[in-house]
Amino acid sequence: MTEVWIALLLYTKTLDAQILQEFGSEKTCWEYYAGDQTFGKQLNDHQNKPITKDYHFKKGGAEYPIRLFTDRETKELMWLTCELQAGLDYTRRKYLLNILLPTPA
Known part of the structure; x- marks a missing residue:
């Protein structure tokens, strides 16, 4: 079975999320958005x-960090993970996706 990784954009002000694109690996997903300014200024x-x-x-357990945009x-803070x-199939998960948001500076 082939792994499918998705780019997930989380909005901290509205607490919405948007699935952006599918990738074949976490590395490809993370590198695709390097230097990207589509969503705003990358921090x-x-x-x-x-x-x-x-x-x-x-x-925890992730190989690549979360990208931050404003x-x-x-000035809304957005996370790209x-x-x-x-792992997002909630019919098979015991707990929902839980990503702790830091307090914006």
Whole structure:
């Protein structure tokens, strides 16, 4: 069975989520959005450098960190995460997807 990874955009202001695209691997999904400005300004790390794979802000068990964006007009914080599609099948999961949102600075 082939794994399918989906890019999931989470909106912190409205608590909505949007599935963007499917990928064959978590790495392909994460790299696809490197430097992307489609959703707004992509946030950098505390040294104003692009977020790399080694960045600490990731879900438990994830290989790649969550990308952060801010909408240029509303300043809404958005998270972009790559999730295994099979892991989002709520008919087979005991618990719903749980991603803790940090307090925006």
